[in-house]
Amino acid sequence: MRRAFLFALSFALCAAGADAPRRIVSLSPDLTEMLYGVGAFHRVVGVSNYETYPPEAAKLPHLGQLHNPDFEKLTALRPDLVVINNAQAPFLEDTLKELGLRVLKTSNRSITEVLASMIAIGHATGNDSEAARLVAATRDALDRVARKTAGLSKPRVVLIVNRTPGTLRDLSTATEGSFLAELVEIAGGQIVAPPAQSGYRKLGKEDLLAINPDIILDFIHGPQSRFAGDPVEAWREMPELKAVRGHGIHGVNEDFVPHASQRIVQTAALFAKLIHPEIE
DSSP: OHHHHHHHHHHHGGGTTSOOOSSEEEOSHHHHHHHHHTTOGGGEEEBOTTOOSSGGGGGSOBOBOSSSBOHHHHHHTOOSEEEEETTTHHHHHHHHHHTTOOEEEEOOSSHHHHHHHHHHHHHHHTOHHHHHHHHHHHHHHHHHHHHHHTTSOOOEEEEEEEOOTTSSOSEEEEOTTSHHHHHHHHTTOEEOSOOOTTSEEEEOHHHHHHHOOSEEEEEOOOTTSTTOSOHHHHHTTOTTSHHHHTTOEEEEOOTTTTOOSTTHHHHHHHHHHHHOTTOO
Protein backbone atom coordinates (compact mmCIF):
# COMPACT_ATOMS: atom_id res chain seq x y z
CA MET A 1 0.00 0.00 0.00
CA ARG A 2 2.84 2.41 0.74
CA ARG A 3 4.33 1.95 -2.76
CA ALA A 4 0.91 2.51 -4.32
CA PHE A 5 0.44 5.68 -2.29
CA LEU A 6 3.83 7.05 -3.33
CA PHE A 7 3.14 6.34 -6.99
CA ALA A 8 -0.25 8.04 -6.75
CA LEU A 9 1.23 11.03 -4.96
CA SER A 10 3.91 11.55 -7.61
CA PHE A 11 1.34 11.35 -10.42
CA ALA A 12 -1.09 13.66 -8.70
CA LEU A 13 1.39 16.43 -7.93
CA CYS A 14 1.22 17.71 -11.47
CA ALA A 15 -2.53 18.21 -11.03
CA ALA A 16 -2.42 19.65 -7.52
CA GLY A 17 -3.89 23.09 -7.20
CA ALA A 18 -5.60 22.94 -10.58
CA ASP A 19 -9.33 23.16 -11.08
CA ALA A 20 -11.17 19.95 -11.94
CA PRO A 21 -10.98 19.61 -15.74
CA ARG A 22 -14.10 19.93 -17.85
CA ARG A 23 -12.66 18.80 -21.17
CA ILE A 24 -10.40 15.72 -21.02
CA VAL A 25 -8.50 14.00 -23.81
CA SER A 26 -7.44 10.41 -23.16
CA LEU A 27 -4.79 9.02 -25.49
CA SER A 28 -4.82 5.34 -24.45
CA PRO A 29 -7.63 2.78 -23.97
CA ASP A 30 -6.54 1.87 -20.44
CA LEU A 31 -6.82 5.52 -19.39
CA THR A 32 -10.22 5.98 -21.00
CA GLU A 33 -11.43 2.92 -19.09
CA MET A 34 -10.12 4.31 -15.81
CA LEU A 35 -11.74 7.70 -16.48
CA TYR A 36 -14.99 5.79 -16.93
CA GLY A 37 -14.32 3.81 -13.76
CA VAL A 38 -13.86 6.92 -11.63
CA GLY A 39 -16.97 8.59 -13.07
CA ALA A 40 -15.25 11.19 -15.26
CA PHE A 41 -15.99 9.77 -18.71
CA HIS A 42 -18.75 12.30 -19.39
CA ARG A 43 -16.01 14.95 -19.52
CA VAL A 44 -13.89 13.09 -22.09
CA VAL A 45 -13.94 14.90 -25.46
CA GLY A 46 -11.41 12.88 -27.46
CA VAL A 47 -9.71 9.48 -27.47
CA SER A 48 -7.19 7.43 -29.43
CA ASN A 49 -8.13 5.16 -32.33
CA TYR A 50 -8.15 2.04 -30.14
CA GLU A 51 -10.90 2.56 -27.57
CA THR A 52 -13.52 -0.17 -27.33
CA TYR A 53 -14.84 0.48 -23.81
CA PRO A 54 -17.09 1.97 -22.72
CA PRO A 55 -19.10 1.61 -25.95
CA GLU A 56 -19.87 5.33 -25.85
CA ALA A 57 -16.20 6.00 -26.67
CA ALA A 58 -16.96 5.08 -30.28
CA LYS A 59 -18.98 8.31 -30.59
CA LEU A 60 -16.09 10.57 -29.54
CA PRO A 61 -13.53 12.16 -31.88
CA HIS A 62 -10.68 9.73 -32.54
CA LEU A 63 -7.28 11.38 -32.55
CA GLY A 64 -5.00 8.79 -34.15
CA GLN A 65 -2.20 6.47 -33.14
CA LEU A 66 -1.03 5.95 -29.55
CA HIS A 67 2.38 7.50 -30.22
CA ASN A 68 1.40 9.83 -33.05
CA PRO A 69 -1.95 11.56 -32.53
CA ASP A 70 -3.27 14.38 -34.67
CA PHE A 71 -2.13 17.33 -32.55
CA GLU A 72 -4.06 19.86 -34.63
CA LYS A 73 -7.30 17.95 -34.08
CA LEU A 74 -6.40 17.48 -30.41
CA THR A 75 -5.83 21.19 -29.72
CA ALA A 76 -9.05 22.08 -31.56
CA LEU A 77 -10.91 20.17 -28.84
CA ARG A 78 -9.61 22.72 -26.27
CA PRO A 79 -8.80 20.16 -23.56
CA ASP A 80 -7.89 21.32 -20.07
CA LEU A 81 -6.34 17.91 -19.30
CA VAL A 82 -4.60 15.35 -21.50
CA VAL A 83 -3.95 11.94 -19.96
CA ILE A 84 -1.11 9.72 -21.23
CA ASN A 85 0.84 6.75 -19.89
CA ASN A 86 4.59 6.34 -19.43
CA ALA A 87 5.00 4.36 -22.64
CA GLN A 88 3.62 7.31 -24.60
CA ALA A 89 5.44 10.03 -22.69
CA PRO A 90 8.71 9.99 -24.67
CA PHE A 91 6.72 10.58 -27.87
CA LEU A 92 4.06 12.99 -26.65
CA GLU A 93 4.82 14.77 -23.38
CA ASP A 94 7.14 17.51 -24.63
CA THR A 95 4.90 18.40 -27.58
CA LEU A 96 1.79 18.51 -25.42
CA LYS A 97 3.49 20.80 -22.92
CA GLU A 98 4.84 23.04 -25.71
CA LEU A 99 1.24 23.42 -26.82
CA GLY A 100 0.45 24.71 -23.33
CA LEU A 101 -1.65 21.71 -22.38
CA ARG A 102 -1.95 20.29 -18.88
CA VAL A 103 -0.70 16.70 -18.88
CA LEU A 104 -1.23 13.84 -16.45
CA LYS A 105 1.27 11.02 -16.96
CA THR A 106 0.51 7.63 -15.42
CA SER A 107 2.27 4.28 -15.30
CA ASN A 108 0.82 0.82 -15.83
CA ARG A 109 3.63 -1.70 -15.85
CA SER A 110 2.52 -3.49 -12.67
CA ILE A 111 -0.79 -3.98 -10.88
CA THR A 112 0.46 -1.65 -8.13
CA GLU A 113 1.01 1.06 -10.72
CA VAL A 114 -2.39 0.44 -12.31
CA LEU A 115 -4.11 0.96 -8.95
CA ALA A 116 -2.00 4.05 -8.30
CA SER A 117 -3.00 5.43 -11.71
CA MET A 118 -6.66 5.13 -10.69
CA ILE A 119 -5.92 7.24 -7.62
CA ALA A 120 -4.02 9.80 -9.69
CA ILE A 121 -6.79 10.07 -12.29
CA GLY A 122 -9.38 10.40 -9.54
CA HIS A 123 -7.38 13.19 -7.93
CA ALA A 124 -6.80 15.03 -11.21
CA THR A 125 -10.51 14.93 -12.09
CA GLY A 126 -11.84 15.72 -8.62
CA ASN A 127 -13.19 12.18 -8.23
CA ASP A 128 -11.04 11.03 -5.32
CA SER A 129 -13.71 9.05 -3.48
CA GLU A 130 -14.85 7.28 -6.66
CA ALA A 131 -11.23 6.35 -7.42
CA ALA A 132 -10.74 4.94 -3.93
CA ARG A 133 -13.83 2.78 -4.38
CA LEU A 134 -12.61 1.60 -7.78
CA VAL A 135 -9.24 0.60 -6.33
CA ALA A 136 -10.89 -1.28 -3.47
CA ALA A 137 -13.29 -3.11 -5.80
CA THR A 138 -10.49 -4.05 -8.19
CA ARG A 139 -8.25 -5.30 -5.42
CA ASP A 140 -11.08 -7.32 -3.84
CA ALA A 141 -12.01 -8.93 -7.16
CA LEU A 142 -8.39 -9.94 -7.84
CA ASP A 143 -8.19 -11.41 -4.34
CA ARG A 144 -11.29 -13.50 -5.06
CA VAL A 145 -9.65 -14.99 -8.15
CA ALA A 146 -6.45 -15.67 -6.19
CA ARG A 147 -8.39 -17.47 -3.47
CA LYS A 148 -10.01 -19.75 -6.04
CA THR A 149 -6.64 -20.85 -7.39
CA ALA A 150 -4.78 -21.00 -4.07
CA GLY A 151 -3.53 -24.49 -3.30
CA LEU A 152 -3.89 -25.72 -6.89
CA SER A 153 -0.98 -26.88 -9.02
CA LYS A 154 0.82 -24.10 -10.89
CA PRO A 155 1.17 -25.03 -14.58
CA ARG A 156 4.13 -23.48 -16.37
CA VAL A 157 2.76 -20.74 -18.64
CA VAL A 158 4.03 -18.67 -21.55
CA LEU A 159 1.87 -15.69 -22.56
CA ILE A 160 2.47 -14.63 -26.16
CA VAL A 161 1.54 -10.99 -26.73
CA ASN A 162 2.69 -10.65 -30.35
CA ARG A 163 3.91 -12.68 -33.32
CA THR A 164 4.01 -12.53 -37.10
CA PRO A 165 0.52 -13.52 -38.30
CA GLY A 166 0.16 -17.19 -39.20
CA THR A 167 3.70 -18.05 -38.07
CA LEU A 168 5.82 -18.48 -34.96
CA ARG A 169 8.23 -15.74 -36.00
CA ASP A 170 8.91 -12.60 -33.96
CA LEU A 171 7.35 -14.00 -30.82
CA SER A 172 6.99 -11.57 -27.93
CA THR A 173 6.04 -12.70 -24.44
CA ALA A 174 5.09 -11.20 -21.10
CA THR A 175 7.67 -11.76 -18.37
CA GLU A 176 8.00 -11.15 -14.66
CA GLY A 177 7.47 -7.46 -13.95
CA SER A 178 4.50 -6.95 -16.27
CA PHE A 179 0.91 -6.68 -15.07
CA LEU A 180 -0.01 -9.54 -17.42
CA ALA A 181 2.50 -11.86 -15.77
CA GLU A 182 1.09 -10.90 -12.38
CA LEU A 183 -2.40 -11.77 -13.61
CA VAL A 184 -1.18 -15.19 -14.73
CA GLU A 185 0.19 -15.78 -11.22
CA ILE A 186 -3.09 -14.66 -9.64
CA ALA A 187 -4.89 -17.04 -12.00
CA GLY A 188 -2.87 -19.97 -10.69
CA GLY A 189 -0.13 -20.19 -13.31
CA GLN A 190 3.63 -19.76 -13.26
CA ILE A 191 5.21 -17.48 -15.86
CA VAL A 192 8.35 -19.26 -17.07
CA ALA A 193 9.75 -16.95 -19.76
CA PRO A 194 13.13 -15.47 -18.77
CA PRO A 195 12.71 -12.06 -17.09
CA ALA A 196 13.24 -8.79 -18.91
CA GLN A 197 13.59 -5.29 -17.51
CA SER A 198 10.59 -4.00 -19.48
CA GLY A 199 8.36 -6.93 -18.53
CA TYR A 200 8.28 -8.12 -22.15
CA ARG A 201 10.82 -9.85 -24.36
CA LYS A 202 11.38 -11.58 -27.69
CA LEU A 203 11.27 -15.36 -27.61
CA GLY A 204 12.78 -17.73 -30.17
CA LYS A 205 11.77 -21.30 -30.93
CA GLU A 206 14.90 -22.51 -29.16
CA ASP A 207 13.84 -20.61 -26.05
CA LEU A 208 10.42 -22.20 -26.19
CA LEU A 209 11.90 -25.67 -26.49
CA ALA A 210 14.12 -25.03 -23.49
CA ILE A 211 11.20 -23.71 -21.43
CA ASN A 212 8.71 -26.32 -22.70
CA PRO A 213 5.63 -24.79 -21.00
CA ASP A 214 2.52 -26.70 -20.01
CA ILE A 215 0.24 -23.93 -21.31
CA ILE A 216 0.63 -21.25 -23.97
CA LEU A 217 -1.79 -18.33 -23.86
CA ASP A 218 -1.66 -16.79 -27.33
CA PHE A 219 -3.08 -13.29 -27.56
CA ILE A 220 -4.46 -13.02 -31.09
CA HIS A 221 -5.70 -9.42 -30.84
CA GLY A 222 -9.39 -9.78 -31.56
CA PRO A 223 -11.44 -11.71 -34.10
CA GLN A 224 -11.26 -8.98 -36.76
CA SER A 225 -7.54 -8.25 -36.54
CA ARG A 226 -4.63 -9.45 -38.64
CA PHE A 227 -3.85 -11.95 -35.88
CA ALA A 228 -7.26 -13.61 -36.19
CA GLY A 229 -7.60 -17.30 -36.94
CA ASP A 230 -7.05 -20.63 -35.28
CA PRO A 231 -4.14 -20.10 -32.85
CA VAL A 232 -3.41 -23.82 -32.77
CA GLU A 233 -2.62 -23.93 -36.49
CA ALA A 234 0.70 -22.09 -36.26
CA TRP A 235 1.79 -24.11 -33.23
CA ARG A 236 1.50 -27.41 -35.10
CA GLU A 237 5.00 -26.81 -36.43
CA MET A 238 6.29 -27.45 -32.91
CA PRO A 239 4.62 -30.77 -31.96
CA GLU A 240 7.40 -31.53 -29.50
CA LEU A 241 6.16 -28.82 -27.11
CA LYS A 242 4.29 -30.13 -24.07
CA ALA A 243 1.62 -27.43 -24.52
CA VAL A 244 0.96 -28.63 -28.08
CA ARG A 245 0.92 -32.33 -27.18
CA GLY A 246 -1.33 -31.72 -24.18
CA HIS A 247 -3.80 -29.41 -25.95
CA GLY A 248 -2.61 -26.52 -23.82
CA ILE A 249 -2.67 -23.84 -26.53
CA HIS A 250 -5.37 -21.26 -25.82
CA GLY A 251 -6.18 -18.34 -28.07
CA VAL A 252 -7.03 -15.14 -26.22
CA ASN A 253 -8.86 -12.52 -28.27
CA GLU A 254 -10.87 -10.59 -25.69
CA ASP A 255 -10.37 -6.85 -26.15
CA PHE A 256 -9.81 -6.14 -22.46
CA VAL A 257 -6.73 -8.37 -22.05
CA PRO A 258 -4.03 -5.83 -23.03
CA HIS A 259 -5.66 -2.95 -21.15
CA ALA A 260 -4.17 -2.11 -17.75
CA SER A 261 -7.30 -0.72 -16.13
CA GLN A 262 -9.96 -2.05 -13.75
CA ARG A 263 -10.68 -4.61 -16.47
CA ILE A 264 -7.64 -6.57 -15.30
CA VAL A 265 -10.23 -8.31 -13.11
CA GLN A 266 -11.82 -9.79 -16.23
CA THR A 267 -8.41 -10.81 -17.54
CA ALA A 268 -7.50 -12.57 -14.29
CA ALA A 269 -10.80 -14.48 -14.34
CA LEU A 270 -10.28 -15.44 -17.99
CA PHE A 271 -6.74 -16.67 -17.34
CA ALA A 272 -7.93 -18.69 -14.34
CA LYS A 273 -10.57 -20.39 -16.49
CA LEU A 274 -8.00 -21.28 -19.16
CA ILE A 275 -5.26 -22.39 -16.75
CA HIS A 276 -7.57 -24.20 -14.31
CA PRO A 277 -10.75 -25.25 -16.17
CA GLU A 278 -11.61 -27.44 -13.16
CA ILE A 279 -12.56 -24.41 -11.04
CA GLU A 280 -15.99 -22.84 -11.27
